[in-house]
Amino acid sequence: MYELHFGVPMAGAILCTLNIRHDASMLSILLKHSGAKVIFVDYQFLELAQEVLILISQTCTPPQLVLISELLQSSAPILSAQSEFPNYETLLREANPNFTVIWPIDECLPISINYTSGTTSRPKGVVYTHRGAFLNALVSVLMVEMGLMPVFLWTVPMFHCNGWCFTWGVAAQGGANVCIRNVTPEVIFESIAMHKVTHMGGAPTVLNMLIHTPREHRRTFQHKAHIIVGAAPPPTKVLFAIEEMGFSLTHSYGLTETYGPATVCAWKPDWDALPLEQRARLKSRQGLHHLGLAEVDVKDPVTMKSVPADGKSLGEVMFRGNTIMSGYYKNGKATQEALAGGWFRSGDLGVRHPDGYIELKDRSKDIIISGGENISTIEVESVLYAHNCVFEAAVVGRPDEHWGETPCAFVKLKEGFDATKEEIIAYCREKLPHYMVPKTVVFGDLLKTSTGKIQKFVLKERAKAMGSLTLQKKSKL
Structure with missing residues (x-):
């Protein structure tokens, strides 16, 4: 991919690097949208790429696949499917070394x-x-x-x-x-x-x-x-x-x-x-x-x-x-x-x-409005990260009948450490104004995007599914 950052523009083409963590369905959508004519694929992703090409071929002509596999020759058996596709290293060896750069x-x-x-x-x-x-x-x-x-x-x-x-x-x-x-x-x-x-x-x-x-x-x-x-x-x-x-x-x-x-x-x-x-x-x-x-x-x-x-x-x-x-x-x-x-x-x-x-205080879509007060999830998360037992944390708004929203904290604890919901909430009360303190704490792993950002939209759906905290308290009474 590093070489292609130079080779593609020098050939007068446009580079489109794709997220390797997408599934075949999303990759096929992006490839069709980009209009790519050639796709360079590392040998580790050949199976995924073949799934993508099959999906694309159902509606249009798929791009030409070029396989990057030279490193395999000294470390692992050659995949049998390699012979179906042009090899990147072979193309480089056979190319004209005096080609003209297209500026x-x-x-x-x-x-x-x-x-x-x-x-x-x-x-x-x-x-x-x-x-x-x-x-x-x-x-x-x-x-x-x-x-x-x-x-x-x-x-x-x-x-x-x-x-x-x-x-x-x-x-x-x-x-x-x-x-x-x-x-x-x-x-x-x-x-x-x-x-x-x-x-x-x-x-x-x-x-x-x-x-x-x-x-x-x-x-x-x-x-x-x-x-x-x-x-x-x-x-x-x-x-x-x-x-x-x-x-x-x-x-x-x-x-x-x-x-x-x-x-x-x-x-x-x-x-x-x-x-x-x-x-x-x-x-x-x-x-x-x-x-x-x-x-x-x-x-x-x-x-x-x-x-x-x-x-x-x-x-x-x-x-x-x-x-x-x-x-x-x-x-x-x-x-x-x-x-x-x-x-x-x-x-x-x-x-x-x-x-x-x-x-920064928050994404405009992430800011929590509770009882008319704006709550920065970034500020609450910063306090949570300071807790000795917390490895990762994310805060989203939980819909509430009375307050509009209440802060809901999703927390992953450090390996070998333990803390209760009550301890986490008590710790936040010492560091934050009362209205900013999480009213709900959920422990578990946090899903992330390919660039390391926690997928808050997933957590928002989970918080929404919990229902109103105020309503739950009323029903218990």
């Missing part, structure tokens, strides 16, 4: 289509341009102070925003890429120590895995590895713990529609003297827009006026500039809605602090 005649032409994770609806195809990808790739390097010849460990999926544009950024710095098939704490620690990894990235779930890795499975290394964290806002305790382990960390924020990283919590030197916990709270903010963007703002979505920079007034986070998508592929209506008023509307709610830094 784009306009830098605003598409370089790639990236499908959103589809956490709230069917995935949409976000169109990136050559100009936007170029700018975001260079800005990504600047944001994390990536020097020459870095060693980048791929814990960010390359199918997600083209690896946050680090696919191109690492190459610009003459870097080496360390690719792993399974993202586990043991493999991460082993890779950092063995290859002297300088940079890696990922969602807070990756950080959470690292800080909860048993000491016997960790590896020590003399250098300091730099982690770029994005996706869901990281809880303060997670940031605090990862720095205590000796990693340096940059907190970035963005969406598929902003080419990945769009803001960075730019660090001020005078913050170094602050206590670790206070530094972690400052670092958990989403910060300022990067150099490739024109502007980020927090606005009233109706009046489009900027909210006061008081750290309290809530508004929608909006962007404009060169590293904003050119639109959703074959979806003019959604494009117009997302870019209405000349700004990209993120759907994220946040505040702007007096120093200009923005801080």
